Amino acid sequence: MKKEDILLFFILGERVLLDTNVKIVMLLVLTSMMALASHRFGFLDTHLSLMNGVHINNQSSIQEGNLTSKFQKSKNGARVRCNLSDDDGFNLCGISIGLGEESPARGLNLSIYDALELDVVFQAPIDNQKLKVTFRNYNESYSTLEDVVSLKFNTISYVPSTSETPLYVPLQALQIENWWLAQYQIGFDHSQTDISNVSFIEFITFDMPKAGVYDIEVKNAVLRGQLLTEIELLKYIFLVWLVVFITLMIRQRSQLKRALIMDSVTQCYNRKGINQWVSKALVKHTVCLFYIDISGFKKINDAYGHSAGDELLVIFADRIKNSLYPFNENSAVISRLSSDEFLIAFKSLSEDQLEALVKELFVLLQAPFNLSGNKIVVNISLGVAKCSEDIRTFNELLAQADSALSYAKKSDLVRFKVFDEYVAEDIYYRKQVAEQLKNALSDDLLHLNFMPIYDSKSLKVEAVEVLLRCHSDGLKGVGPDVFIPVAEEYNLIKAIDLWVIEATFKKIKQERTLLADVPVTFCINISSAELHNVSFSLHLGTLLDKYQIRPNWIELEITETSFIETDSSSIQILNEIRSLGVRLALDDFGTGYTAFNQLINYPIDCLKIDKSFIDNIGSQNSTAESMIKAILLIAKSYKLVTIAEGIETRDQYHYLAENGCNFMQGYFLAKPMDWQNFRALLCSPQSESLLTKLQEPLIPEK
Structure with missing residues (x-):
């Protein structure tokens, strides 16, 4: 994977994560707003009726002193009517509501409520008479089951006749009865309001200063509260935000860490x-x-x-x-x-x-x-x-x-x-070849041979393939078929390509006079590595200028299998070479199985038909001949020059010439040679002798 692809992968990965996180945050914002709105509109409110429900264990009247009472219950309330005959002494009239279980030690926790909604009618012989509402709380620190009076008196006093109906009384207005604090010697720790374990709610007279009828009717009494206060809700929202933020950070880090080690x-x-x-x-x-x-x-x-x-x-x-x-x-x-x-x-x-x-x-x-x-x-x-x-x-x-x-x-x-050991030995051998090849480059132990390429009709030498040879002692018996793949493996091939090109250019410059009279095209093989070398065309152009070489004298050959991994950048490099005026040939054509319709995508001038097809001419394998004909026809339709390599028999020559192959090379025509012999060949063409050789009758083998 290329660096650009990796960078794009992580950018897209981060973008996906960010999009997901944005959606989660937006959902969280929406949820928080809905929670606050729900609180404001009362959806988080709660209430508890003090006059009916399973939490009530008893309803009764309270009377003490010189009076008689009559108590009656209704569907949602209760009423007591007390007749005070004599106002001397301590007199008390009221209604008691038992909460929780029958044992006073097991009342109800009313701490979650913050107001009491009252609808009470109180009639007394004196105007504006007060009424007490008392929450009796049990706590083992100061209460005993034998003494009901020991339950704490958390009290609110108000005047029902002058109050709105229903009346909302905040529970924070509850106060502790001073007489109770004094009687039970309650210290500071327990002198505050406490309604965490309320066993009774009492509606009683504040006092009874005058004889007569005292009528208390509790039509409705409901505790109002909120499951959460707004401050508590905000705290919970903040906590949720904090947890979600930490979770998103951990999740994003985990996913990015996973993306770093996973194939997309x-x-x-x-x-x-x-x-x-x-x-x-x-x-x-x-x-x-x-x-x-x-x-x-x-x-x-x-x-x-x-x-x-x-x-x-x-x-x-x-x-x-x-x-x-x-x-x-x-x-x-x-x-x-x-x-x-x-x-x-x-x-x-x-x-x-x-x-x-x-x-x-x-x-x-x-x-x-x-x-x-x-x-x-x-x-x-x-x-x-x-x-x-x-x-x-x-x-x-x-x-x-x-x-x-x-x-x-x-x-x-x-x-x-x-x-295994054979592979290990092969690795060692290739390393040795690479080392020797590196030394040969530095010690100038490489040299060139030249393979003539003939016009199939006139049999004149029109081109020459430049072949690399090495006379290093360490590479004796090691041919290009071995050391070129090693050079590619050990990243020496680019240096070798440039050496071959520059050595060829030097030779052309030396023989400029001869080549002006007998022009030939020099065909130089380059590695597939150059298709990914963005500097190659620049180096080539520099050498052309340095040695003053006509670009049309040069043809670069690239094997067809090299085109398997070509991409748009490789095609651009080939176009840059063509723009210099240098010709391009597709070598070993037919071995890479390039689709014919793909040839139009490659900026090439020439097809070299692989020797493996030439070898099968005249054999029982008719596929090779059919393939050759197809290549020649396609090349003609694409206006590409064709060269057949590996011509070793007269029949092969005649077959290719008759089917329109433009140029040929092979041992039947001439073997690779050093420059002196190739120069002599240019000076003394052998076209006539070759034509004579081709016209001689075949001598049957014994």
Whole structure:
């Protein structure tokens, strides 16, 4: 994944999280406003009727002194009528409501209420007579069950005849009777109002100064309160906000941390995630890594689109997770390492389990993948590495699995390889070749050979392919087919490409007089790495100016397989090369299976038909000849020049010439040679001798 893609991934991830958080905060704001509005409109109010309900255990009259009383209950109230015959002494008349259980020690907690709504009618012989409302609270610190008077007197006194109906009396106006404080010697700790365990509510006369009828009728008495005060509600809202804020912060951190280690397409671990998992597992377990490469993934993207490619990756990962092994954090995990590469990490696998899993994996992935109605068959290559005493880090284990994968890709017989001593030896050998190649570059031990390219009709030398050779003692017997891939692996190829280009330009400058009379095109092979080297066209242009080389004398050859991983930036680099006036050729055409209709997307001038097709001319394999004809026809329709490489027989030459191939090269015409011999060839053309050779009758083999 590119840095830009990673940055975009995290930006989008943070944006999703922020959008979610904004929605949660907006919901929280709305909920808070609704809660406050509900409180203001009374939806959080509560009430308790003191005249009826299951919380009432008794209703009775209170009388003391020189009087007689008559008590009666109604549906929502009670009434007592007292007739005072003599006002001497202590006289008392009223109504008692028992709350809670019958035992005074088990009353009701009325602390949640803050007002008393009263509808009371009080008639007395004297105008403006006061009435007491008393909340009798039990507390074991000062109350005894044997002495009912010991229950605290929390009292409100008011004049019913002059008060509005109904009257709202705030409970904070309750006061303790002084006589009770004095009688029971109550200290400061218990001298405050307390209605946490009220056993009785009493409606009684304040005094009875004159004989006559005292009539108390409680039509309704209701305690009013709020489940939460506004201050308490605000505190709870603040607490909820605080909890939600902390939760969102933890959640966002957790999700971003998870996003950092997860692949956005497959929801498997990414490289960082599996690195952490393997590093942790290696502390106590042996770990085995399966390194999987999906062959031809780019072709699927090109043929069906990137959405289908992403769909394939998701199905590919899910199939492995759901069918291959009991994947969980304790046993195994799967990771998408790059666009078409996956890692599977297993804990504590035995050799038998390893072999069985390899076989099961190939069987599992042979079944076609259904992508939006299209059945796609994919092939994989697999490299396996298992930790040992010497290998105890993720990067070391990954390097071994990668080496085993590279070994498997090079094999035509098997598609998987377990890292072993042969792979280790191969790695050592490639490192040695890379070191020798690096020394050859610095010590100027590279040189060029030249392969003539002939016009198929006139048999004149019209071009020459520049071939790299090395005369280093350490690379004796090692050809370009070996050291070029090594150079690509060890990042030496760009330096080699520039060396070959500059060495060719030097030779052209030296032979400018000859080449002015006998012009030829110099065909130089460049690596696929240059398709991703944004500085290449700049370096090329600088060398063209430095050696004063005509751009139309130069043709750069790029293998068709290099085009498999091309993208828009690669096409731009090719266009920059073309804009310099340099020609481009697609080498080894036919081996990469580039779709013919894709040729229009590539800024090329020439197709070089791969030798593997030429070798089959005249054989029983008619497919190769049909392919050659198709290539020649398509090239003609796209106005592309064609070159056949690897001409080794007269029949091959005649077949290609008759079918319209423009140029040819091969051992039948001329072998690679040093510059002196190639110069002599230019000065003394052999066109006539070649024509004679081609016209001679074939001598049948004995």
